[in-house]
Amino acid sequence: MTEGENRVYLVDDDVEMRTATAQWLELSGCDVQSFADAPTALAELSSTFSGVVVSDIRMPKMDGMTFLTRLYALDSDIPVILLTAHGDVQMAVDAMQKGAYDFIEKPFDPEYLLDIVRRACEKRRLVMENHELRRRLAGVCGIEQRLIGNSPEICRLREEILDVADTDAPVLIQGETGTGKEVVARCLHAFGARREGKYVPVNCGAVPENIFESELFGHERGAFTGADRQRIGRFEYAQGGVLFLDEIGTMPLPLQVKVLRALQEREVIRVGSNEAKPVDIRLISATSKDLLTECSTGTFREDLYYRINVVELRVPPLRERGEDILLLFNYFVSLAAVAYNRPEVSLPSADIGLMMNHDWPGNVRELKNIAERYVLSSIPIGQRLTTVLRSPHQGAINSENTSLQELMRYHERLLLEQALIRHCGDVQAVMTELDLPRRTLNEKMSRHHLDRKNYL
Ligand SMILES: Nc1ncnc2c1ncn2[C@@H]1O[C@H](COP(=O)(O)OP(=O)(O)OP(=O)(O)O)[C@@H](O)[C@H]1O
Ligand SMILES: [Mg+2]
Structure with missing residues (x-):
């Protein structure tokens, strides 16, 4: 297909109608591919399709309405023009409400169809250009621009991040001070499935021990002296997003039990409450200590270590x-x-x-x-x-x-x-x-x- 040519997928079970319409569109400069049924056309379509679809409504195997719904699950920006027989107009109107581009009643004036096809193709071209721009923009702000480095170690780390970013697996980031653990945590959020959700960091080393539980799980009003109002904790605040527990090795042991429980049960209990609240978070932790050694000396719980360390990322020292x-x-x-x-x-x-x-x-x-x-x-x-x-x-x-x-x-x-x-x-x-x-x-x-x- 040359640039600017209008690409059309034509779906109609009626062979005469299909051939005549295809011929007309081709003569008018369109690049046409014909299909006798919707499932075959569907198998050929994807969000990279740069043209438009012209489809009959009443067809065996799959009708035009189901076709439209399936196609829009793939890409709701592909313009679909429906060909309707007399009496199908109500159905066509419903289809328009579902997002179809337009409909034409049979028998139709081929010039009229061509006019609609041209406009639909123009719309599709704009959408594709927009996608391309966004893709390029995403490339510019890609992970290479955040986690800078050309060494094989950093290249590998970037790949590991992208491999696990889309999952919900808990990640433990290990590395000496200043190596970029926070940068890695932010990349996991920015390039992961929860990028639209919040990124909630907690520096465990900086939270005073007496308010740690309330900081993580929240408290009810009057739960302790000074708790003059209810407060939600970091776990609940991160709902739907990512919770980053930085320097997790410094977390006091009694809190470790509670965090383990929250992760296992996927729920938290605010201080001063009996009611468990469900939480949906992805946990990322970081440590500059060797947590296994901490486990052997009894300052870090082994069961928590295995729970937070499903994926381990090591940030190498400079x-x-x-x-x-x-x-x-x-x-x-x-x-x-x-x-x-x-x-x-x-x-x-x-x-x-x-x-x-x-x-x-x-x-x-x-x-x-x-x-x-x-x-x-x-x-x-x-x-x-x-x-x-x-x-x-x-x-x-x-x-x-x-x-x-x-x-x-x-x-x-x-x-x-x-x-x-x-x-x-x-x-x-x-x-x-x-x-x-x-x-x-x-x-x-x-x-x-x-x-x-x-x-x-
Ligand atoms: N690969 C990198 N590309 C760009 N900036 C980086 C990179 N690594 C680290 N930095 C920058 O260096 C500084 C330290 O990084 P960061 O805070 O992520 O380290 P850290 O491992 O979390 O340190 P700490 O153990 O002290 O918490 C930050 O300003 C961060 O933006
Ligand atoms: Mg840090």
């Missing part, structure tokens, strides 16, 4: 994914430059070795902090980094003893990356600026795991 360091640094520099209205500054190669060699005990948060200070501070970056970064571990390289080859590799990557950021992923512009042939640029980008999509 020192295990060195190739993400510069990418993240440049990303945070760009963000900070925009936020503080400062020019973007590039990193002298002498500092790259230091950055690559640093242990990053505070992980991505520490890196983000350094990037922000780098943009804001007037102190040369070398001095800033030397004072901010802790001394490298024994035998480690720094800018003085890093091999020239290594420094050149880091520097090359940095230059490529900055050019990609400057040109928003426009490879042609990067080629021109750096005066590189396309093949060389492609090879270098692939060697450094740089993907232009991340800079669009």
Whole structure:
């Protein structure tokens, strides 16, 4: 089919009628596919169908009304034009109420049918264009734009997130401080079936023990001194959405029993009440502690551990994914430059070795902090980094003893990356600026795991 051609699926059990209508539409430039019954047509239709459907109402096997209902379960935006015999008009009116595009009484003027088909095709084209725009927009705000990183570890993590996002399985996110556990939790919500529902985070480490139960399960008025009104807890508040229990390892043991009960029974009891309220939530938890060790020392309940850990996602520390360091640094520099209205500054190669060699005990948060200070501070970056970064571990390289080859590799990557950021992923512009042939640029980008999509 050429672009702009009107595509029609024609369904009619009457062979003469079908052939004559198909011929007329084809002569008028439509791309027609004919079907003798609705089930065969249905099998060929999906939401990617870019045309319209013209269908008879009275047909054996499946009538036009059932066809319409089934088709609209697939995609209610496909225009359906119904052909009605004399006396079927009431049925056609009902069909219009169900969303049919239009109906025509037989016998009809072919020009009239053609006119309706053309208008319906135009409508379909607009709907498809709209879908395409939305799809692209979703791509732009995709998971790569939230959980930044090109290392194989982060690529795998993104895939794991998307694999489980649509399920209701409880997820336990493990990782050192600042690695991005909260980012992962938000991705699970944003790309999951409950994205329209709430995302309710609770930092278990920050809730005072005496109000923990009421914070999670709520309380009735007068349940305890100071409870002057009823309050719903975080579980109930997250109804239909996602509850994120951050630092779950810090939860007091008596509360752990109650949380386990709530998860098993899928209901909560407010403090001061006897009545259980059903809750429908997806639980995501995070911990920077090793919960199995906590189980063995008796500070975390094993039964709760297995209940919250149906899926386990591990966020690797930054020192295990060195190739993400510069990418993240440049990303945070760009963000900070925009936020503080400062020019973007590039990193002298002498500092790259230091950055690559640093242990990053505070992980991505520490890196983000350094990037922000780098943009804001007037102190040369070398001095800033030397004072901010802790001394490298024994035998480690720094800018003085890093091999020239290594420094050149880091520097090359940095230059490529900055050019990609400057040109928003426009490879042609990067080629021109750096005066590189396309093949060389492609090879270098692939060697450094740089993907232009991340800079669009
Ligand atoms: N891969 C990433 N891409 C973009 N930003 C990230 C990434 N990882 C972490 N960040 C950013 O780094 C900071 C720390 O991340 P986050 O709060 O998710 O870490 P955390 O593991 O929950 O830390 P903590 O253990 O201290 O709670 C945040 O500002 C977050 O937006
Ligand atoms: Mg966190």
